[in-house]
Amino acid sequence: MQEKGTISIHTENIFPIIKKFLYSDNEIFLRELVSNAVDATQKIKRLASLGQYNGELGDLRVEVAFDADKKTITISDNGIGMTADEIKKYINQIAFSGATEFMEKFKEAKDANEIIGRFGLGFYSAFMVADRVEIETLSYQDGAEPAHWTCDGSTEFEITEGSLAERGTEITLHINAESEEFLSEHKLREILDKYCKFLPVPIKFGTKTESEEDGVDEEGKTKYTSFEVDNIINDTTPIWTKSPNELTDEDYLKFYKELYPFSEDPLFWIHLNVDYPFNLTGVLYFPKVKNDFEFQKNKIKLFSRQVFITDEVKDIVPEFLMLLHGVIDSPDIPLNVSRSFLQADSNVKKINSYITKKVADKLAELFKNDRKAYEDKWTDIGLFVKYGMISEDKFYDKAKDFVLVTNTKKENFTLPEYKEKIESTQTDKDGQLVYIYTNNAEKQDAFIQSANKKGYDVLVMDSPIDTHFISQLEQKLEKTSLKRVDADVADKLIKKDDAPEHVLTEEQSTKIKEIFDKAINKPAYKVELESLSPDELPVTVTMDEFMRRMKDMAAMGGGMSFYGSMPDNYKVIVNGNHKLISRILENDNTDAQAQLAKQAFDLALLSQGLLTGAELTEFVNRSVSLI
Numbered sequence: 001m002q003e004k005g006t007i008s009i010h011t012e013n014i015f016p017i018i019k020k021f022l023y024s025d026n027e028i029f030l031r032e033l034v035s036n037a038v039d040a041t042q043k044i045k046r047l048a049s050l051g052q053y054n055g056e057l058g059d060l061r062v063e064v065a066f067d068a069d070k071k072t073i074t075i076s077d078n079g080i081g082m083t084a085d086e087i088k089k090y091i092n093q094i095a096f097s098g099a100t101e102f103m104e105k106f107k108e109a110k111d112a113n114e115i116i117g118r119f120g121l122g123f124y125s126a127f128m129v130a131d132r133v134e135i136e137t138l139s140y141q142d143g144a145e146p147a148h149w150t151c152d153g154s155t156e157f158e159i160t161e162g163s164l165a166e167r168g169t170e171i172t173l174h175i176n177a178e179s180e181e182f183l184s185e186h187k188l189r190e191i192l193d194k195y196c197k198f199l200p201v202p203i204k205f206g207t208k209t210e211s212e213e214d215g216v217d218e219e220g221k222t223k224y225t226s227f228e229v230d231n232i233i234n235d236t237t238p239i240w241t242k243s244p245n246e247l248t249d250e251d252y253l254k255f256y257k258e259l260y261p262f263s264e265d266p267l268f269w270i271h272l273n274v275d276y277p278f279n280l281t282g283v284l285y286f287p288k289v290k291n292d293f294e295f296q297k298n299k300i301k302l303f304s305r306q307v308f309i310t311d312e313v314k315d316i317v318p319e320f321l322m323l324l325h326g327v328i329d330s331p332d333i334p335l336n337v338s339r340s341f342l343q344a345d346s347n348v349k350k351i352n353s354y355i356t357k358k359v360a361d362k363l364a365e366l367f368k369n370d371r372k373a374y375e376d377k378w379t380d381i382g383l384f385v386k387y388g389m390i391s392e393d394k395f396y397d398k399a400k401d402f403v404l405v406t407n408t409k410k411e412n413f414t415l416p417e418y419k420e421k422i423e424s425t426q427t428d429k430d431g432q433l434v435y436i437y438t439n440n441a442e443k444q445d446a447f448i449q450s451a452n453k454k455g456y457d458v459l460v461m462d463s464p465i466d467t468h469f470i471s472q473l474e475q476k477l478e479k480t481s482l483k484r485v486d487a488d489v490a491d492k493l494i495k496k497d498d499a500p501e502h503v504l505t506e507e508q509s510t511k512i513k514e515i516f517d518k519a520i521n522k523p524a525y526k527v528e529l530e531s532l533s534p535d536e537l538p539v540t541v542t543m544d545e546f547m548r549r550m551k552d553m554a555a556m557g558g559g560m561s562f563y564g565s566m567p568d569n570y571k572v573i574v575n576g577n578h579k580l581i582s583r584i585l586e587n588d589n590t591d592a593q594a595q596l597a598k599q600a601f602d603l604a605l606l607s608q609g610l611l612t613g614a615e616l617t618e619f620v621n622r623s624v625s626l627i
Contacts, residue, residue: 207231360399512585
């Protein structure tokens with residue numbers, strides 16, 4: 001048997017194109033060739049189970065080996081093998097059936113994954129790293145003869161009689177000069193560990209030394225004998241391939257540590273298992289979330305039939321769940337995980353919705369079954385839940401029953417519970433319910449205490465996402481607004497009909513305003529006189545709720561950059577009913593009036609952390625002189 005021929009391509013040579021476009025991701029050649037070998041091995045197993053192959057299966061495995069001197073990498077299996085005719089069909093024809101379409105559509109391709117898999121080019125990824133590729137193969141079929149195929153990266157191939165005596169396929173890559181980095185045990189182990197760690201057929205890569213007890217020595221100490229064993233690099237039955245009732249909590253935690261060796265234990269996990277209308281298995285873990293959550297994304301690994309594909313799962317997993325860790329495996333996700341193709345794929349959209357529903361159901365179940373444990377985890381879970389409610393309406397509809405709000409006394413409430421708690425005290429004269437919150441309880445303590453004196457409850461909203469969550473609550477909750485506790489003085493946070501009487505005359509009010517305007521002398525600070533409770537502070541500095549919220553969003557990159565560039569403007573609220581204001585009016589010395597006004601204003605700034613630099617030094621010196 002000997003045949004030479006040309007692979008039929010109706011356009012320019014495809015091999016330089018493969019090398020050019022896939023060069024940046026050339027390590028995937030090993031993923032593709034090992035995956036093909038695993039498929040061939042699983043097929044012979046399947047044929048035997050159907051009674052279509054009656055020979056000995058033997059020890060089914062795939063082996064990866066390299067020879068640095070000969071500059072070769074070999075991938076071998078004892079799967080179904082191929083006849084010479086099958087080589088012509090599967091290697092020469094089918095792999096190139098999409099070549100013309102490939103040339104037209106993907107000349108501008110940036111991502112190797114846009115190409116691999118889509119056009120059956122998996123085998124030909126070998127030419128990214130090899131000058132010449134050889135196949136030795138022997139089919140499982142009775143009477144089959146071994147065949148040998150070779151190709152040097154041009155469109156010409158040669159088929160001759162092969163030398164393989166056992167069923168299976170052996171692919172040898174003669175590595176090119178630019179790719180000699182792959183002729184290293186460390187490099188190959190790294191790639192196998194990344195892509196092939198959980199393949200369903202044992203993958204052998206070299207050997208390793210093990211030892212066993214072998215009696216005792218003269219001193220009575222245990223002796224050990226060392227021996228070499230095959231180094232199997234993969235776990236063929238990872239936990240997501242098993243049924244949840246076969247697994248213990250320890251199994252899930254052990255697997256988590258395997259995936260993320262340096263992470264704290266997760267809070268809980270969700271085992272995914274669905275076979276209609278698409279196939280999907282996996283385990284998603286809720287990690288302990290730190291506030292720098294941007295750095296914790298891309299921790300979910302996507303597999304297809306236990307072959308690692310990518311950890312860029314943006315379109316498969318909803319955006320708000322990108323902070324989860326774990327594994328998703330679905331044969332229904334196309335191997336070419338280019339974003340443009342994923343978004344258009346209907347299975348991807350279904351999987352996205354399914355994962356959202358599973359997470360919502362799991363959280364609802366935790367909340368219902370053990371509220372105390374749920375509340376203990378809320379600091380970590382809350383970020384996911386709020387993020388999800390903001391980004392997905394369907395998730396909001398479910399989560400509104402188990403989202404919690406926490407007040408400064410560390411009490412937790414669901415939204416209906418909280419409404420019931422504050423309805424009688426925090427409804428304004430127009431029937432609007434007002435939620436009061438702090439984003440920094442320490443810094444805003446004076447305002448919180450003033451609000452508490454009036455019987456108001458204050459929520460803590462200090463996570464990175466709360467600025468957006470607050471806006472969403474205002475949109476979703478009926479007749480409800482949210483105000484930060486320092487947005488105004490306590491008397492004015494919730495407009496009531498029972499405002500205190502003004503003790504100053506109109507003339508006195510004008511005079512006080514002039515004294516403060518002159519003492520402050522800052523255009524960004526607008527003085528307003530209010531009739532507040534005598535127990536309130538003489539001067540309070542606030543920023544308008546709307547303006548400050550817009551600035552917070554701008555700081556978070558929330559598309560409000562216009563507000564971010566605007567100068568800060570503050571209200572200086574002077575409490576006309578405070579005895580210090582009467583003292584200022586009674587003092588005939590204009591310097592003393594200005595000094596008292598400035599001192600009261602600086603105290604208000606100090607309580608907000610707005611007094612710094614030379615002004616702070618001046619305040620300290622003035623305070624000493626007043627003492």
